[in-house]
Amino acid sequence: xxxxxxxxxxxxxxxxxxxxxxPVVAAAVIFPCDHESIxxxxxxKKLSPKQRATLKPIIESKALYxxxxxxxxxxxxxxxxxxxxxxxxxxxxxxxxxxxxxxxIDGRDAPRCDIAHRCLIHGDGLSLSIAAASIIAKITRDEIxxxxxxxxxxxxxxxxxxxxxxxxxxxxxCYGLSPIHRRSFKPKVLQDLYV
Numbered sequence: 001x002x003x004x005x006x007x008x009x010x011x012x013x014x015x016x017x018x019x020x021x022x023p024v025v026a027a028a029v030i031f032p033c034d035h036e037s038i039x040x041x042x043x044x045k046k047l048s049p050k051q052r053a054t055l056k057p058i059i060e061s062k063a064l065y066x067x068x069x070x071x072x073x074x075x076x077x078x079x080x081x082x083x084x085x086x087x088x089x090x091x092x093x094x095x096x097x098x099x100x101x102x103x104x105i106d107g108r109d110a111p112r113c114d115i116a117h118r119c120l121i122h123g124d125g126l127s128l129s130i131a132a133a134s135i136i137a138k139i140t141r142d143e144i145x146x147x148x149x150x151x152x153x154x155x156x157x158x159x160x161x162x163x164x165x166x167x168x169x170x171x172x173x174c175y176g177l178s179p180i181h182r183r184s185f186k187p188k189v190l191q192d193l194y195v
Contacts, residue, residue, distance in 0.1 A: 001102050006116070007033055010067075010100035011129025012092060013107075014085050015044065015137040019162030020172070021155070021181045022145050024076060026088035027136035028067040028096055028103075029129045035062060041131045043124035044138035052135050059132045066136060067095035070144075077184040086111040092133075106130045152178045 001009055014026040038058055040051060047055070060066065069091025076084040090111035093103065103110070103117035104127050110117050123130040142161055149158035155171045155178060162168070162180075164187055172181070172190055186194045 001104070001118075002033065006102035008098060008100045009102045009104060009129060010065075010093060010096060011123075011127050011131070011133045012089050012103055012105045013044075013124055013130050013134040013137055014088055015134065015141040016162070017081055017085055018164075019182075020164050020168065020185050020187065021157065021162035021178065022073060022148060023141065024071050024081065024085050024088050025137045025141040025144070026069040026085065026092040027133040027140065028065075028069075028089070028092040028100075029059065029063050029132040029136060030065045030096060030098065030100055031062060031129055031132070032064055035128070037128060038062065038132070041128060041135070043122075043131060044134040046125075047135070049142070052139055055132075055135055056139050059135060063132065065096045065098055067092040068136070068140060069093075069095065070140075073180050073182045076182050080184065081182075082109065085109075092137075104130055106134065148180055152180065 010028045010030045012028045014024055016024040041055055044052055069088035071084040071088045103115050105117055105119045106123035108119055110119050120126055124134040145157045145161040154175050156167050160168050169189060
């Protein structure tokens with residue numbers, strides 16, 4: 001894309017499409033034109049929490065701009081998860097202090113905007129800026145879920161971050177749905193709770 005003449009390219013990715021609770025978070029990251037590779041950077045799902053924590057300040061120091069978008073569980077239920085994810089991505093892009101002239105977006109779908117873009121399946125393994133965005137989005141969402149764990153300690157959000165683990169499903173069965181659970185996500189084993 002740089003060879004095609006684009007100078008300000010943002011990588012965009014999200015975290016939190018699959019969990020039963022909490023928000024979906026997107027990040028957009030712009031690196032300088034002459035940036036170098038960052039050792040160890042990869043799709044956030046392939047990194048340990050410690051590796052992500054080590055990379056975050058490096059990304060922040062090397063990036064020109066970082067934008068974030070956060071869509072609540074209530075908005076996810078109102079919009080549906082795909083539209084909420086695209087809305088989070090759009091928020092992240094629009095929150096950048098400099099509007100990019102090109103977007104590299106992880107996945108198949110792009111938010112509605114007038115910026116030239118390309119969607120890349122598994123883009124977080126192909127693009128440095130998308131991988132950086134995936135790390136920023138994942139860490140931001142994990143931090144939100146750690147705060148929720150303090151408010152709703154019975155559910156174990158600090159461990160599973162809202163994903164449908166056996167422990168999480170058992171906690172929902174025992175205590176019911178918390179205010180941060182997505183009502184539109186209805187696991188088959190808990191269908192009777194969603195009436």
